[in-house]
Amino acid sequence: MADSQVQDTSYEWKAVTLLGLGFGLVGLDRWIIAPLFPFMMKDLHLSYQDLGNLVGILGVCWGVFAAVMGGVSDKIGRRKVLIPAIFAFSILSGLSGLATGFVSLILIRAVMGLTEGSYCPTSFAATNEASEPKRRGFNLHPRDPTHVHCSLVALGFLDRRDPRVNCRRVDVLGHS
Numbered sequence: 001m002a003d004s005q006v007q008d009t010s011y012e013w014k015a016v017t018l019l020g021l022g023f024g025l026v027g028l029d030r031w032i033i034a035p036l037f038p039f040m041m042k043d044l045h046l047s048y049q050d051l052g053n054l055v056g057i058l059g060v061c062w063g064v065f066a067a068v069m070g071g072v073s074d075k076i077g078r079r080k081v082l083i084p085a086i087f088a089f090s091i092l093s094g095l096s097g098l099a100t101g102f103v104s105l106i107l108i109r110a111v112m113g114l115t116e117g118s119y120c121p122t123s124f125a126a127t128n129e130a131s132e133p134k135r136r137g138f139n140l141h142p143r144d145p146t147h148v149h150c151s152l153v154a155l156g157f158l159d160r161r162d163p164r165v166n167c168r169r170v171d172v173l174g175h176s
Contacts, residue, residue: 012130012131012132012135012139015126015127016127016139019123019126019127020127022082022086022119023119023120023123025089026116026119026120029089029112029116030058030062033051033054034051034055044100044102045101046102046105050102050106053102053106054105054106054109057106057110057113058109058110059113060113061111061112061113061114061117062114062117062120063117065113065114065116065117066117066118066120066121067117068117069081069085069118069121069122070125073118073121073122078122078125078126078129081118081119081122082122082123084118085115085116085118085119086115086119088115089112089115089116092108092111092115093112095108096108096109096112124140127139127140128140
């Protein structure tokens with residue numbers, strides 16, 4: 001960056017915060033299914049093999065689309081990938097609570113993997129672009145622990161939740 005250019009630190013911190021929160025929510029939703037699964041098993045008549053398939057399909061779709069959409073966002077722009085990805089992810093996350101069985105849930109989780117895979121590498125690149133060069137490492141570093149912290153908060157919530165609460169309501173309301 002040339003000395004004549006002034007970095008907008010207000011924009012930088014807003015962008016880094018919003019992109020980090022988005023990444024935390026993506027990570028939260030990816031891992032929340034495991035502790036919620038015992039409640040979902042009863043409602044949807046699922047097995048632990050189904051859990052493995054649900055986690056696996058999301059991970060595979062995430063990985064494929066992370067590789068593809070990083071390059072796409074370089075060509076068409078970050079916002080054109082980030083906004084639809086987080087919007088679609090939010091809708092699909094809520095739809096998880098409306099799933100009626102394994103097939104509908106695995107389809108929802110597969111498409112969620114596509115949206116999460118689109119969001120993550122693009123958000124890293126957007127954070128990098130919004131950051132002043134001397135703060136890039138600092139601004140990107142919190143990304144990994146962000147989804148861990150969100151997951152820990154969710155686990156604390158799940159341990160204290162009322163057993164009468166239906167897991168579908170948790171998904172639908174938690175992601176609305």
